[in-house]
Amino acid sequence: MSEDGLEEEWSLPPEYEIEIGAEPLDRPARNSVGGRPYFDDDQEWPHCFCGERMTLFFQLDLPEDVRYFGGEHLSVFHCARHSATSEPVTADGRLVPRFWEAAQPPLMGSFWRVLLQRDPGIPEPDPEPAVRALPLSLRPFVDGHGPYEVHFKVGGTAAWAHEAAYYRCACGTDLAFVCQVPQDHDFEVHPGSPVQPDVFRDDTYRLFLGNEVYLLACPKRCDPAAVLPVNAH
Numbered sequence: 115m116s117e118d119g120l121e122e123e124w125s126l127p128p129e130y131e132i133e134i135g136a137e138p139l140d141r142p143a144r145n146s147v148g149g150r151p152y153f154d155d156d157q158e159w160p161h162c163f164c165g166e167r168m169t170l171f172f173q174l175d176l177p178e179d180v181r182y183f184g185g186e187h188l189s190v191f192h193c194a195r196h197s198a199t200s201e202p203v204t205a206d207g208r209l210v211p212r213f214w215e216a217a218q219p220p221l222m223g224s225f226w227r228v229l230l231q232r233d234p235g236i237p238e239p240d241p242e243p244a245v246r247a248l249p250l251s252l253r254p255f256v257d258g259h260g261p262y263e264v265h266f267k268v269g270g271t272a273a274w275a276h277e278a279a280y281y282r283c284a285c286g287t288d289l290a291f292v293c294q295v296p297q298d299h300d301f302e303v304h305p306g307s308p309v310q311p312d313v314f315r316d317d318t319y320r321l322f323l324g325n326e327v328y329l330l331a332c333p334k335r336c337d338p339a340a341v342l343p344v345n346a347h
Contacts, residue, residue, distance in 0.1 A: 127181040128254065129270025132174070135249035142237035144187065145174040145252070147301060148245035151189055152234035157338065159238065162193035163223020169194045170242040171301055171321060174250050180269040182290050182333040188268070189229045190293075190329070192321050194244055196225040197312040199322050200343040202281060211284040214339040226322075228341035230292070230331055244307040245319060268293045272328050275346035281330060283340055289330035292341065297326040 134147055142150045151159065151170050160168045168191035178184040202209060203216040210216055215224050241247060252268070265273070272278065272291045281289045300318035310319045321327050325345040332340035 130252040132266040139247035145250040147248040148242040149247040150237035160227035191227045193225040246302040283332040285336040293329040295327040
């Protein structure tokens with residue numbers, strides 16, 4: 115209820131559709147598929163448990179009005195040598211400490227890393243070598259989108275394909291929705307790039323076997339890597 119006694123209109127939190135441009139990037143960009151990643155001073159390019167440097171799939175600056183995480187920089191990495199689903203590891207009703215490094219059965223370690231950083235500085239000198247660098251742009255959702263339509267988006271609420279999933283961070287905070295990647299979303303790669311296992315094409319990569327991906331993060335920001343990818347199997 116507002117101060118003048120009128121009932122305020124209820125509205126969903128702001129959400130933005132992510133659009134991928136067609137023209138290859140020839141310069142650093144904070145909103146990009148592939149490209150040159152931006153890191154905070156104490157962050158390094160993530161490595162898979164196998165020792166290989168992870169592939170940068172996409173990165174973007176979250177709009178200021180995105181709930182909990184507005185103004186932060188989201189980066190999504192996944193090892194090109196492994197294709198599997200994300201398997202959240204919990205104990206006593208919470209994700210295990212440093213869950214982003216936990217083994218992902220049947221694999222011996224984690225093959226993905228998602229970062230939410232507050233103030234990444236200059237871009238890395240070397241670009242992501244496999245995924246083609248393309249620009250990303252964000253536009254607010256327009257009226258007419260149904261609540262369960264699946265889009266590549268940030269903010270708002272998750273459009274769960276099946277039953278909604280809820281997780282509590284190791285720090286005790288309930289995770290909140292950040293971003294959603296649709297099922298079978300392809301990321302183009304350069305000719306000659308290593309072929310990702312268990313995908314249908316040699317010229318694209320997919321996140322988590324092409325399953326729908328929901329990124330849930332710790333609103334307390336207990337660690338930049340406290341972001342959990344959840345898959346709809």
